[in-house]
Amino acid sequence: MGSEAARLLEAADFAARKHKAQRRKDPEGTPYINHPIGVARILTHEAGVTDIVVLQAALLHDTVEDTDTTFSEIEEWFGEEVRRVVEEVTDDKTLPKMERKRLQIEHAPNCSPRAKLVKLADKLHNLRDLNRCTPAGRAPAPALAGGSPAAGTAAARPRSPALAAAAPLPRAAPSAAELRVGTSAVSQRALTERGSRWLTVPLPSLLRRPMARGCSSIWGRWTGPQPLA
Numbered sequence: 001m002g003s004e005a006a007r008l009l010e011a012a013d014f015a016a017r018k019h020k021a022q023r024r025k026d027p028e029g030t031p032y033i034n035h036p037i038g039v040a041r042i043l044t045h046e047a048g049v050t051d052i053v054v055l056q057a058a059l060l061h062d063t064v065e066d067t068d069t070t071f072s073e074i075e076e077w078f079g080e081e082v083r084r085v086v087e088e089v090t091d092d093k094t095l096p097k098m099e100r101k102r103l104q105i106e107h108a109p110n111c112s113p114r115a116k117l118v119k120l121a122d123k124l125h126n127l128r129d130l131n132r133c134t135p136a137g138r139a140p141a142p143a144l145a146g147g148s149p150a151a152g153t154a155a156a157r158p159r160s161p162a163l164a165a166a167a168p169l170p171r172a173a174p175s176a177a178e179l180r181v182g183t184s185a186v187s188q189r190a191l192t193e194r195g196s197r198w199l200t201v202p203l204p205s206l207l208r209r210p211m212a213r214g215c216s217s218i219w220g221r222w223t224g225p226q227p228l229a
Contacts (some may be wrong), residue, residue: 004052007078011056014077019068025135036062037126042121057085061118088115089122148150173188173210 015036022032040058043049056078063069064086075083088111091100203226 007052008040008055008059011059011078011082012040015059015063018063018069022066024129026129027134028133032062032066032080035129036060038125039118039121040127043117047117049117051114053079053081053085056082057089057114058118060086061089061122065093074142083111085114088112089119124172129190 016033019032019036023029024032024035036059039061040055042059043055049055060069060074060078060082064071064074071083071087074086088107091104093100095103098170108116
């Protein structure tokens with residue numbers, strides 16, 4: 001499997017087989033493999049990523065966390081570099097959900113640039129899915145202002161008075177086209193996990209620094225409108 005295209009297809013095939021019995025939590029119950037493919041597509045089509053290790057890790061990022069795959073298996077099939085990235089973005093599912101979230105924030109500043117790319121694309125794809133529809137069994141969340149490429153032109157839902165008083169929503173929804181690596185003038189709008197407010201941070205700066213001022217992690221709690229210079 002010498003060519004990069006063949007290596008990428010091998011990772012896609014491996015992920016598809018591992019996730020074959022799983023479904024997303026949307027009302028349609030779409031095949032789970034749609035998610036890792038969507039994450040890889042964000043990186044290639046919108047962020048301009050060509051690093052085959054990042055793209056393979058994007059396709060494989062949930063295999064250990066959500067299936068019976070082991071890190072040793074990842075390394076055997078795809079090499080040590082891919083294994084390291086997958087390991088960085090894998091949560092320990094034996095821990096309670098809130099503890100996993102806490103550890104994500106704690107470990108975020110020390111993630112490698114490759115792992116940060118995969119994690120940011122993963123978050124963005126999940127957010128677009130949440131904006132498109134409400135997961136089965138969950139109360140509807142406020143829609144992102146302006147929609148998103150994946151969400152079409154869904155009408156925005158009213159915000160809570162507390163959120164409305166805290167900060168106005170921006171005019172545009174997040175676009176991972178603003179995630180192009182190496183273009184310092186272009187920014188990644190990282191959604192905070194508490195509310196529909198955006199922190200605009202140039203991606204190269206995000207990869208160089210452990211955290212953005214005004215944010216408790218690269219995707220954590222918003223603490224004030226203080227973007228990086």
